[in-house]
Amino acid sequence: MLTDAAKGLRRGTSASPEQHAGLVEILKRVVELVHGPRDDIMDTMTGFCQIAVIRLFIKWKVFEKIPVAGIISYKELAAVVGADVSLITRLCWLLVATGVLRQEGPHRVAHTKKSEAYTTVAPLRAQLQMGFDEYMPPILAMPRYFDAYGLKEPTGKLHSVKAFAEGEPEISVTDLMNRHSKRVATMLLALSAMEKMYPHSGLYDFSWVAARAAESPGDRPLIVDVGGGNGHTLRAIYNDTPGLPISRCVLEDLPEVIEVAKTTADNGRQRPTTADKEVLGARLVGMDFFKEQPVKGALIYHTLRCDLEAFGDAMAPDSKVLVGEIVMSNPPAQSAAMMDMLLGTIGGKERTIEGFHDIAGRAGLQITAVSRGPRDVVIMECEKV
Numbered sequence: 001m002l003t004d005a006a007k008g009l010r011r012g013t014s015a016s017p018e019q020h021a022g023l024v025e026i027l028k029r030v031v032e033l034v035h036g037p038r039d040d041i042m043d044t045m046t047g048f049c050q051i052a053v054i055r056l057f058i059k060w061k062v063f064e065k066i067p068v069a070g071i072i073s074y075k076e077l078a079a080v081v082g083a084d085v086s087l088i089t090r091l092c093w094l095l096v097a098t099g100v101l102r103q104e105g106p107h108r109v110a111h112t113k114k115s116e117a118y119t120t121v122a123p124l125r126a127q128l129q130m131g132f133d134e135y136m137p138p139i140l141a142m143p144r145y146f147d148a149y150g151l152k153e154p155t156g157k158l159h160s161v162k163a164f165a166e167g168e169p170e171i172s173v174t175d176l177m178n179r180h181s182k183r184v185a186t187m188l189l190a191l192s193a194m195e196k197m198y199p200h201s202g203l204y205d206f207s208w209v210a211a212r213a214a215e216s217p218g219d220r221p222l223i224v225d226v227g228g229g230n231g232h233t234l235r236a237i238y239n240d241t242p243g244l245p246i247s248r249c250v251l252e253d254l255p256e257v258i259e260v261a262k263t264t265a266d267n268g269r270q271r272p273t274t275a276d277k278e279v280l281g282a283r284l285v286g287m288d289f290f291k292e293q294p295v296k297g298a299l300i301y302h303t304l305r306c307d308l309e310a311f312g313d314a315m316a317p318d319s320k321v322l323v324g325e326i327v328m329s330n331p332p333a334q335s336a337a338m339m340d341m342l343l344g345t346i347g348g349k350e351r352t353i354e355g356f357h358d359i360a361g362r363a364g365l366q367i368t369a370v371s372r373g374p375r376d377v378v379i380m381e382c383e384k385v
């Protein structure tokens, strides 16, 4: 497979997301075989230096100052950014050394495909920003956190590692983030980049919903995406499902998130597609998923990477609940174990399938079908018991 992929790359054939993921997985395994512990430490330390430089360059808008098709001297770059030449050169060198930027001759620097990705407010840039701003501080605070709270799993809403790291252990992460609308907007954008890494939408065939809509016009809600952020999943489902009437779909999230969604539903893209705009034709409902479900009798309640709430009385006898989650295999895939660690900082955790059977049971549901994708990504179809 490696040789075929290399031949493809040489011919300039671009890999599908699945082929790309497969290739990365194989290369990772080869590196794991060859690397000794010292190589791992060096790579990790280089990684955190790299993310720090990229984060600084996003903040100082350095990437935008490098011409996309051209080259700039360190001196000019430092002048437009308003920084010391020695500082800019030194930070650029880290990115040149790691292949993110390219140096020409001794004094000039240019973009690579990797650095170009950081020049726009694209989901990828938001993802890096989220990793650095939201998850690095709690990870750095972990030794102090466990000194203070003991060697216990941090699972409560209060006393999360994140709130502790921000000096406010007595408030919930939701309350903490509600004070920072810009940070919430960045997280929503970042989550839409993750949709590409965890493409739940392709895992379930929604065509039967479009067929059902055509058979029974009416106004019964078809798909309610509960905790759907800025609508990126609903958009992906809509794109994948010809004939799905978007006006009978619902996007639900916290009221303040829905307000942000109204302005970021173009997904941060410079040229929003028709589907980006059309998703605003869905009903946008501000709500709290721990309280009563405001939309009754929908065909599908869809919840992706959210707590599984009790839908109880809102469900009609034929309603289905689709739960999209990472379901950890034992031992878990690398990306699932990493997500579990990140979730741990906000009091959450990834679960195994046994854990989901328990939760579904407590919510009065039974899991009736399971579709497994790569990297422990799973869609569970549930019905009322």
Ligand SMILES: C[S@@+](CC[C@H](N)C(=O)[O-])C[C@H]1O[C@@H](n2cnc3c(N)ncnc32)[C@H](O)[C@@H]1O
Pocket (backbone or CB within 6 Å): 174, 191, 192, 195, 226, 227, 228, 229, 230, 233, 252, 253, 254, 257, 287, 288, 289, 290, 303, 304, 305, 306
């Ligand atoms: C991990 S994100 C998942 C977002 C999206 N479903 C996805 O998979 O990309 C969790 C979502 O739940 C929303 N949320 C958190 N608490 C909520 C609550 N009590 N009621 C409604 N939505 C909530 C958040 O605003 C966020 O959009």
